[in-house]
Amino acid sequence: MLVFLGILFLAIASALAPRLGAQASVTFTDVAVRAGIQVTNLNDASPQKYLPETMGSGAALFDYDSDGWLDVFIVDGGSIANPQVSSRARHRLYRNRRNGTFQDVTAASGIQHRGYGMGVCAGDYDGDGHVDLYVTNAGPNVLYRNRGDGTFSDVSRAARVDTGGWSTSCAFADLDRDGDLDLFVTKYLDAGLDRNPFCGDVRTGQRSYCHPLTFKPLQNVVYRNEGNGAFTDVSEQSGIAKFRSNGLGVVVADFDDDQLPDVFVANDALPNFLFFNEGSWRFTEGGLLAGVAVAADGKARAGMGTDAADFDGDGLLDLIVTNHEFETTSLYRNLGRRLFAYVTGESGIAGPTRPYVGFGVVFTDYDNDGALDVAMVNGHVLDNTAVLFPGSTYAQRKLLLRNTGTRRFGEVGKSAGSGFASDKVGRGLAVGDIDNDGDQDLLVTNNGGPVELLRNDGGNAQNSLLVQLVGRTSNRDGIGARVRITSGGRTQVREVKAGSSYLTHSDVRAHFGLGRVAGVERLEVRWPNGRIEMLQNVAANQIVTIREGDGLVKRVPFVR
Numbered sequence: 121m122l123v124f125l126g127i128l129f130l131a132i133a134s135a136l137a138p139r140l141g142a143q144a145s146v147t148f149t150d151v152a153v154r155a156g157i158q159v160t161n162l163n164d165a166s167p168q169k170y171l172p173e174t175m176g177s178g179a180a181l182f183d184y185d186s187d188g189w190l191d192v193f194i195v196d197g198g199s200i201a202n203p204q205v206s207s208r209a210r211h212r213l214y215r216n217r218r219n220g221t222f223q224d225v226t227a228a229s230g231i232q233h234r235g236y237g238m239g240v241c242a243g244d245y246d247g248d249g250h251v252d253l254y255v256t257n258a259g260p261n262v263l264y265r266n267r268g269d270g271t272f273s274d275v276s277r278a279a280r281v282d283t284g285g286w287s288t289s290c291a292f293a294d295l296d297r298d299g300d301l302d303l304f305v306t307k308y309l310d311a312g313l314d315r316n317p318f319c320g321d322v323r324t325g326q327r328s329y330c331h332p333l334t335f336k337p338l339q340n341v342v343y344r345n346e347g348n349g350a351f352t353d354v355s356e357q358s359g360i361a362k363f364r365s366n367g368l369g370v371v372v373a374d375f376d377d378d379q380l381p382d383v384f385v386a387n388d389a390l391p392n393f394l395f396f397n398e399g400s401w402r403f404t405e406g407g408l409l410a411g412v413a414v415a416a417d418g419k420a421r422a423g424m425g426t427d428a429a430d431f432d433g434d435g436l437l438d439l440i441v442t443n444h445e446f447e448t449t450s451l452y453r454n455l456g457r458r459l460f461a462y463v464t465g466e467s468g469i470a471g472p473t474r475p476y477v478g479f480g481v482v483f484t485d486y487d488n489d490g491a492l493d494v495a496m497v498n499g500h501v502l503d504n505t506a507v508l509f510p511g512s513t514y515a516q517r518k519l520l521l522r523n524t525g526t527r528r529f530g531e532v533g534k535s536a537g538s539g540f541a542s543d544k545v546g547r548g549l550a551v552g553d554i555d556n557d558g559d560q561d562l563l564v565t566n567n568g569g570p571v572e573l574l575r576n577d578g579g580n581a582q583n584s585l586l587v588q589l590v591g592r593t594s595n596r597d598g599i600g601a602r603v604r605i606t607s608g609g610r611t612q613v614r615e616v617k618a619g620s621s622y623l624t625h626s627d628v629r630a631h632f633g634l635g636r637v638a639g640v641e642r643l644e645v646r647w648p649n650g651r652i653e654m655l656q657n658v659a660a661n662q663i664v665t666i667r668e669g670d671g672l673v674k675r676v677p678f679v680r
Contacts, residue, residue: 145578146487147537148562152573156222157192162209163568164199165503169319169329171311172200172236172258172286174501176479176547176567178623181554182242182251184266188588188663188676189216190552190627192563194571195237195255200313209233211255220555230271235259239548239623243292243301244596246349251597256287256305256623258312281351283341286311291619293372293381294595294648296401300345301595301618304383306367307338321508328502332388332422337364340385340393344401358401365390369426371620373437374602376458379650381600384412386423386441396458411460412439412452421447422477425549425622429483430454430613431492432527435604437615442478442496442622445512449473449481449496453527469494469521472531476516477501480549480622484560488582488633490610491523497546497564515543518564539574552627558584558661558678560631565624580678583634583660589616592668593649600648603630608637634660 152158163173177195184191192214199205210233214222235257242251250266260282264272276282286308292301309332319330339361343351355361360383369386376382380397384407387393391413395403407413414420422444428437436454443449448470452460464470476498483492498516505512520536521529533540539562548565555561559579564572585605589598603614614630634640643655647668655672658664665674 145535146559147577148539148574149537149577150539150572151220151575152571155220155573156224157194157214157571157573159194159196159212159571161197161565161568161571162199162205163197164202164205165568166201167327168201168316169327170200170313170316171309171329171335172197172238174329174503174567175238175288176545176623177237177565178239178289178548178625179550179563179565179571180240180242180253180625181550181552181563181627182625184213184251185215185270186250187218189218189556190554191216192222192573193240193242193253194565195240195623196233198233198236200236200258206236209237211237216554225270228270230273231264232274234262238287239289241290241292241619241625243599243618245292245301245303245345247300247596249596254281254290254292254303256290258286260284261287261305275349279350280353281343285338288368289370289619289623291370291372291383291617292599293618294600295342295372295381295397296344297380297648298347299591299593299595299649300347301597301599302345303343303351304370304372305341305343306370306385307340308366308368308388309335310338311335326504326507328504328508332366337366337390339364340367354401359403359405360395363393363405365393368424369441369620369622371426371428371439371617373428373615373617374600375428375437375454377436377456384426384428384439386426387420388422388424389420391420392423392441406458410458411462415447415450415464416462421450424479425481427481427483427620428615428617429492431483431523433491433610433612435611435613440481440483440494442473442481445475445477445500449478463527466527468528468530472519472521476519479547480564480624482549482551482621482626484551485631485633486520486560486576486579487522488559488579488584488635490607490612490633490635491525493523494521494529495519495549495551495562496521497544497549499545499547499567513543515545517541517543518546537577539572544569544572547622548624549621550624550626552629553586553631556663556676556679558586558680563624580680582636583638585632585634585640585658585660586663587630587632587643588663588665589630589645590665590667591647594647594651594668597628598647598668599628602646604644604646605632605640606642607632607634607640629663
């Protein structure tokens with residue numbers, strides 16, 4: 121009977137769905153200015169070539185006012201040596217007006233610029249129903265608690281998370297599965313105003329930004345949420361502090377499917393880390409044995425951005441890491457049992473990525489065909505690279521790698537519209553449905569350049585589903601939950617995560633492209649505490665909210 125009802129449901133849903141011919145082309149258009157987001161990153165590039173000046177700043181797509189629409193937070197840089205320039209830097213918070221435009225609400229938000237801004241992650245760390253912000257800096261980091269009335273308060277010291285040094289990417293995650301969000305912070309290098317050696321051509325005096333191996337690496341930091349508004353630094357206890365490296369990107373996900381969140385750190389010019397969570401706040405570093413520390417030639421790469429997702433549909437979470445020019449982006453396919461295969465060459469991504477210095481990267485089904493694609497932003501780290509290396513460019517184009525469904529990708533960026541046409545010094549990349557129309561849009565930060573908001577035009581010609589999770593005994597954001605759907609004979613898996621790519625935070629709602637199929641036969645949520653909930657026969661082209669223990673509590677059709 122259930123099988124018959126499922127078939128009947130899909131037949132009815134298909135009849136109601138719009139008829140689709142050949143797959144429509146998908147293009148991206150930069151709508152930042154017309155949307156009211158006019159921000160140029162302040163990096164204060166100087167003749168002294170302080171390294172933070174070239175590393176860029178990030179951004180977040182998150183719903184700070186809980187109205188069901190993604191808002192935008194932009195991290196600004198500043199100045200390492202000039203206080204007057206640094207005083208002009210400011211982060212920006214934009215409220216989504218739900219009509220294609222955004223309102224700058226920074227002044228009223230209480231968010232202030234501190235230090236030299238780098239990255240951001242978002243999560244409801246105190247479980248009050250309002251998403252909070254953590255901003256990393258070349259300098260002390262800042263935790264902004266969302267009061268729920270449109271304002272934020274700086275609680276960094278009281279929460280004991282105002283670590284100094286040079287932090288880069290961060291991620292909220294329930295690392296001990298106790299129902300609240302802990303925090304992982306990547307650290308980069310011991311560099312700054314008083315540690316800036318001369319690098320470049322001594323004969324001509326032509327200075328350039330130093331290679332990361334010129335400086336001492338730092339240790340990452342992990343904080344345990346005590347549930348009372350404060351955190352405890354458990355880096356030593358957990359084993360994380362034993363390992364120092366040049367951390368830039370981080371993604372937290374359950375790579376070995378043991379229901380404990382693991383942590384992958386992309387390191388610049390040193391082997392990557394994969395910290396397997398053994399429980400009871402013990403982590404073992406297994407990147408080399410797992411096959412993700414280095415490339416196939418046994419050499420470390422200049423790891424910058426990273427993301428994790430099941431790109432080949434086998435139910436296991438794979439890894440992607442962006443690197444320097446001539447190194448290619450690294451793609452690691454999860455084989456299970458804590459083993460990965462380096463599949464960069466056979467996947468087709470080596471050739472397209474070889475000429476570029478990659479930073480922000482995301483897995484996203486931009487065309488809603490049910491297969492996860494890859495979007496990537498690029499830009500050199502040397503602003504005078506054309507002088508030092510003829511033919512090399514500082515600004516570089518973005519890449520869009522379309523998943524062909526055969527564990528291979530084809531680069532289609534040149535035909536992806538004006539949003540992919542111009543060269544920029546790309547750094548941060550976040551993904552999310554900013555207009556709730558059923559396809560995935562992109563937010564891009566550029567070093568010393570304007571922010572871009574790339575609206576997806578045509579992706580919603582095919583069907584999709586957006587899943588919002590609300591935890592009760594699990595953390596309220598559902599971070600770490602595993603969402604699995606079966607639709608049209610295909611199974612897809614998404615893991616909810618807070619922080620990935622490079623210095624950025626993406627929409628935590630789980631997006632599923634469904635192609636021409638008009639619904640989902642089965643939807644399963646495995647909450648971070650291990651509880652399983654299952655729904656049947658969910659129609660496409662809507663946002664569904666699933667609350668832990670209560671099932672489906674809200675349906676909102678896409679805006680078309």
